[in-house]
Amino acid sequence: xxxxxxxxxxxxxxxxxxxxxxxxxxxxxxxxxxxxxxxxxxxxxxxxxxxxxxxxxxxxxxxxxxxxxxxxxxxxxxxxxxxxxxxxxxxxxxxxxxxxxxxxxxxxxxxxxxxxxxxxxxxxxxxxxxxxxxxxxxxxxxxxxxxxxxxxxxxxxxxxxxxxxxxxxxxxxxxxxxxxxxxxxxxxxxxxxxxxxxxxxxxxxxxxxxxxxxxxxxxxxxxxxxxxxxxxxxxxxxxxxxxxxxxxxxxxxxxxxxxxxxxxxxxxxxxxxxxxxxxxxxxxxxxxxxxxxxxxxxxxxxxxxxxxxxxxxxxxxxxxxxxxxxxxxxxxxxxxxxxxxxxxxxxxxxxxxxxxxxxxxxxxxxxxxxxxxxxxx
Amino acid sequence: xxxxxxxxxxxxxxxxxxxxxxxxxxxxxxxxxxxxxxxxxxxxxxxxxxxxxxxxxxxxxxxxxxxxxxxxxxxxxxxxxxxxxxxxxxxxxxxxxxxxxxxxxxxxxxxxxxxxxxxxxxxxxxxxxxxxxxxxxxxxxxxxxxxxxxxxxxxxxxxxxxxxxxxxxxxxxxxxxxxxxxxxxxxxxxxxxxxxxxxxxxxxxxxxxxxxxxxxxxxxxxxxxxxxxxxxxxxxxxxxxxxxxxxxxxxxxxxxxxxxxxxxxxxxxxxxxxxxxxxxxxxxxxxxxx
Amino acid sequence: xxxxxxxxxxxxxxxxxxxxxxxxxxxxxxxxxxxxxxxxxxxxxxxxxxxxxxxxxxxxxxxxxxxxxxxxxxxxxxxxxxxxxxxxxxxxxxxxxxxxxxxxxxxxxxxxxxxxxxxxxxxxxxxxxxxxxxxxxxxxxxxxxxxxxxxxxxxxxxxxxxxxxxxxxxxxxxxxxxxxxxxxxxxxxxxxxxxxxxxxxxxxxxxxxxxxxxxxxxxxxxxxxxxxxxxxxxxxxxxxxxxxxxxxxxxxxxxxxxxxxxxxxxxxxxxxxxxxxxxxxxxxxxxxxxxxxxxxxxxxxxxxxxxxxxxxxxxxxxxxxxxx
Numbered sequence: 001x002x003x004x005x006x007x008x009x010x011x012x013x014x015x016x017x018x019x020x021x022x023x024x025x026x027x028x029x030x031x032x033x034x035x036x037x038x039x040x041x042x043x044x045x046x047x048x049x050x051x052x053x054x055x056x057x058x059x060x061x062x063x064x065x066x067x068x069x070x071x072x073x074x075x076x077x078x079x080x081x082x083x084x085x086x087x088x089x090x091x092x093x094x095x096x097x098x099x100x101x102x103x104x105x106x107x108x109x110x111x112x113x114x115x116x117x118x119x120x121x122x123x124x125x126x127x128x129x130x131x132x133x134x135x136x137x138x139x140x141x142x143x144x145x146x147x148x149x150x151x152x153x154x155x156x157x158x159x160x161x162x163x164x165x166x167x168x169x170x171x172x173x174x175x176x177x178x179x180x181x182x183x184x185x186x187x188x189x190x191x192x193x194x195x196x197x198x199x200x201x202x203x204x205x206x207x208x209x210x211x212x213x214x215x216x217x218x219x220x221x222x223x224x225x226x227x228x229x230x231x232x233x234x235x236x237x238x239x240x241x242x243x244x245x246x247x248x249x250x251x252x253x254x255x256x257x258x259x260x261x262x263x264x265x266x267x268x269x270x271x272x273x274x275x276x277x278x279x280x281x282x283x284x285x286x287x288x289x290x291x292x293x294x295x296x297x298x299x300x301x302x303x304x305x306x307x308x309x310x311x312x313x314x315x316x317x318x319x320x321x322x323x324x325x326x327x328x329x330x331x332x333x334x335x336x337x338x339x340x341x342x343x344x345x346x347x348x349x350x351x352x353x354x355x356x357x358x359x360x361x362x363x364x365x366x367x368x369x370x371x372x373x374x375x376x377x
Numbered sequence: 378x379x380x381x382x383x384x385x386x387x388x389x390x391x392x393x394x395x396x397x398x399x400x401x402x403x404x405x406x407x408x409x410x411x412x413x414x415x416x417x418x419x420x421x422x423x424x425x426x427x428x429x430x431x432x433x434x435x436x437x438x439x440x441x442x443x444x445x446x447x448x449x450x451x452x453x454x455x456x457x458x459x460x461x462x463x464x465x466x467x468x469x470x471x472x473x474x475x476x477x478x479x480x481x482x483x484x485x486x487x488x489x490x491x492x493x494x495x496x497x498x499x500x501x502x503x504x505x506x507x508x509x510x511x512x513x514x515x516x517x518x519x520x521x522x523x524x525x526x527x528x529x530x531x532x533x534x535x536x537x538x539x540x541x542x543x544x545x546x547x548x549x550x551x552x553x554x555x556x557x558x559x560x561x562x563x564x565x566x567x568x569x570x571x572x573x574x575x576x577x578x579x580x581x582x583x584x585x586x587x588x589x590x591x592x593x594x595x596x597x598x599x600x601x602x603x604x605x606x607x608x609x610x611x612x613x614x615x616x617x618x619x620x621x622x623x624x625x626x627x628x629x630x631x632x633x634x635x636x637x638x639x640x641x642x643x644x645x646x647x648x649x650x651x652x653x654x655x656x657x658x659x660x661x662x663x664x665x666x667x
Numbered sequence: 668x669x670x671x672x673x674x675x676x677x678x679x680x681x682x683x684x685x686x687x688x689x690x691x692x693x694x695x696x697x698x699x700x701x702x703x704x705x706x707x708x709x710x711x712x713x714x715x716x717x718x719x720x721x722x723x724x725x726x727x728x729x730x731x732x733x734x735x736x737x738x739x740x741x742x743x744x745x746x747x748x749x750x751x752x753x754x755x756x757x758x759x760x761x762x763x764x765x766x767x768x769x770x771x772x773x774x775x776x777x778x779x780x781x782x783x784x785x786x787x788x789x790x791x792x793x794x795x796x797x798x799x800x801x802x803x804x805x806x807x808x809x810x811x812x813x814x815x816x817x818x819x820x821x822x823x824x825x826x827x828x829x830x831x832x833x834x835x836x837x838x839x840x841x842x843x844x845x846x847x848x849x850x851x852x853x854x855x856x857x858x859x860x861x862x863x864x865x866x867x868x869x870x871x872x873x874x875x876x877x878x879x880x881x882x883x884x885x886x887x888x889x890x891x892x893x894x895x896x897x898x899x900x901x902x903x904x905x906x907x908x909x910x911x912x913x914x915x916x917x918x919x920x921x922x923x924x925x926x927x928x929x930x931x932x933x934x935x936x937x938x939x940x941x942x943x944x945x946x947x948x949x950x951x952x953x954x955x956x957x958x959x960x961x962x963x964x965x966x967x968x969x970x971x972x973x974x975x976x977x978x979x980x981x982x983x984x985x986x987x988x989x990x991x
Binding site: 035036039040171197198199200202204205207208209211212214215217227228231232235236238239240241260263264 | 380384387388391394395492496497498499501508510512517518519521522591592593595597598601632633636637640641642644645
């Protein structure tokens with residue numbers, strides 16, 4: 001009997017404990033990795049949305065209410081991200097979700113968003129198939145890897161003055177989709193592909209892969225890596241005497257990468273959705289505030305955070321209500337002008353119309369050397 | 378040299394560089410296993426700590442690189458002594474289930490402590506070596522890589538001599554073979570335990586501090602290092618020093634060549650397959666104990 | 668003695684009442700995940716607790732079950748009702764093959780090989796991209812409707828419905844394990860654990876009985892993995908991470924290994940605790956690791972089971988003590 005009482009007591013206390021939900025604020029949930037392999041970049045995203053929400057609230061919030069962020073750690077782990085999203089939607093009653101970082105986690109969170117009918121926007125996960133599933137609650141405010149490849153692939157041979165391209169990317173959805181989609185675009189610009197190599201998420205030593213790539217004698221190496229692996233990768237490439245230009249998706253134009261890689265970062269090209277050297281009033285204001293408050297230059301993850309937060313708040317404002325279904329409908333009609341130009345969503349909820357950038361690190365500064373527009377798919 | 382041979386030579390050089398590190402780490406693990414009969418799942422954490430402490434000393438405290446390396450090893454050894462006194466001492470007669478679970482717990486504890494102290498991002502130890510690569514007939518290396526190889530190789534030799542020639546080493550080997558008779562002839566098992574553990578930790582920490590110059594260390598590094606060291610120890614024979622050294626070099630070379638001429642995703646699988654083959658056909662490992 | 672069936676019935680009634688009392692879907696989610704872990708951890712208790720072999724491949728069996736079921740769903744359109752038994756069967760067979768090699772070794776080699784096997788399986792899930800889609804994982808797994816004779820087809824995708832499926836599966840798994848450990852086979856498990864040479868001298872093959880526990884345990888883990896895959900709707904190679912086996916071991920060890928009830932409760936508690944400790948996520952693993960070390964060293968019987976036996980009436984305690 002005592003056990004029974006215990007069980008009941010626990011069950012009852014669990015049922016009663018949750019919060020009274022007369023909402024004074026508009027709650028937006030964030031699932032980002034604050035621990036685990038990409039915690040560094042995840043935290044930049046989190047700090048950016050926090051900073052921007054303070055700004056928005058200072059200007060009166062949305063729907064006459066203050067915006068409240070509820071942030072949970074997904075650790076780039078699908079199971080943990082699912083738990084985080086469940087908590088945000090069910091307990092915290094958020095009206096919309098921002099996240100997640102890694103495409104596998106986003107894929108898992110998408111199922112939660114669909115189940116509970118809450119809109120989810122990602123600004124980071126670029127795996128192409130996410131928007132192919134036709135999940136009505138999922139929106140992606142960033143170009144996919146194939147879109148980026150289509151935009152820049154044809155220009156790369158000329159911009160880098162290279163013919164033979166070797167790929168060396170992370171062995172995940174991102175890296176694989178890059179190696180599947182870029183070659184055609186590069187070949188259409190007169191290039192050819194001479195090597196396809198991968199490394200694992202836990203690797204920090206790439207000597208074998210680099211040696212293999214070197215054996216193919218490329219004129220340029222195309223990379224996909226986030227900050228932490230990008231640093232080790234570019235250093236080790238140079239240490240094995242490979243001097244050809246490097247061009248990559250990922251961290252290649254971020255402050256943290258340039259600082260940590262030092263001389264190895266010089267002359268590295270980045271294929272990016274955002275870089276802090278963009279010349280526009282809205283970006284210059286953002287960079288200035290970011291430098292003042294967070295003491296560094298915004299990375300592409302900060303840029304992504306800026307985009308998705310404003311797109312979500314804009315949709316809530318246009319919906320005129322906190323009903324997630326209405327917000328979802330408003331998101332479909334997005335026509336947002338932000339850091340990277342105009343963003344709209346197509347029928348599959350994939351963003352298009354925005355500008356993307358080819359950056360080149362010179363004296364520690366990633367200058368924009370080329371731009372392209374993402375075409376409607 | 379023709380291009381194919383140059384590339385082969387480059388793969389071999391990469392293999393020796395990594396293989397020396399494997400050998401050094403596995404020597405410590407096999408020592409702890411042989412003397413204490415503990416499969417130390419926290420062994421890779423000593424490697425990780427060696428790297429992080431060295432990073433901390435050089436990068437944040439501005440210590441000279443060559444002074445920081447031995448100091449980092451000393452600090453990790455001090456921690457190992459504390460762990461030995463607080464935890465491992467109690468595991469002497471404990472069943473295997475207990476010893477393994479405790480070391481698994483310890484590895485999680487140390488990994489997360491490092492995460493709290495130093496954050497999740499991988500760190501490279503700044504070195505005073507010039508970064509410009511050196512070329513020998515098209516095979517590239519850097520002064521830092523050569524330094525790593527020299528230090529790890531030297532430590533392997535030193536370790537080997539210590540175990541073969543010194544009284545303490547002989548006492549350790551006696552303990553390997555038979556604890557009771559070792560105790561009977563007046564060997565103080567307690568002290569042997571403490572030395573073996575500190576020695577094992579020192580070798581792993583040294584590997585971490587030296588390799589941390591070009592392979593960044595992160596809190597999660599320890600897990601994969603432990604696994605690789607176990608692979609080496611099973612290949613070489615559990616408790617065999619020669620086995621650890623030869624096994625380490627073999628694994629390094631096999632991985633470098635395997636990754637060089639097969640899809641690189643399977644690189645880590647090479648050692649794992651080798652372990653299963655060894656288990657099927659030569660369960661005692663390539664070399665017998667001691 | 669009479670108190671036991673009554674108490675058991677009351678506990679089942681209380682568990683059945685959970686979705687009626689708990690309307691917070693987030694807590695229901697945690698109850699469902701707990702139930703899944705209960706099934707997996709009961710299997711681990713057979714291996715670790717009853718035959719005394721420390722297997723670190725258990726989370727890999729869980730993940731392989733999840734993948735088998737997910738692949739059957741995605742590639743062959745098999746529903747969970749066919750996928751779950753198929754996963755249990757296939758993973759049980761794999762465990763049989765693996766066991767026939769590694770259960771002949773004893774001691775440290777066994778433990779290390781189980782980790783190596785788990786890592787190898789992770790590499791397969793990651794690199795066999797044509798089949799598993801690698802790191803992209805397999806999304807879009809669905810929960811099938813349930814057909815009950817006389818009632819008809821019901822939709823069980825809602826948490827409050829799926830909860831009963833998991834509860835039923837957990838109770839079946841528990842009764843199965845209890846029947847097994849109370850049978851003559853179970854007594855031989857314990858004998859093998861306590862004194863292997865003696866068992867061998869009595870003609871009881873340590874190999875054979877370890878194998879039974881290993882295979883049944885693996886099949887349970889696979890069944891749990893299948894439920895989890897369809898519930899969450901997504902599988903990826905992360906399921907093979909070492910942290911899953913650690914948390915399962917913590918559930919078994921702190922629950923009280925070799926008691927079934929303890930590990931089962933351990934599964935519930937250690938599913939809820941990390942979630943309730945979300946705020947302190949950086950400290951969470953440090954606290955768990957410390958508890959694991961201290962409990963292993965000083966409380967070999969675990970924490971939860973001794974606590975219950977202390978709380979419940981004496982006659983039940985006696986009976987359980989005999990059963991264990």
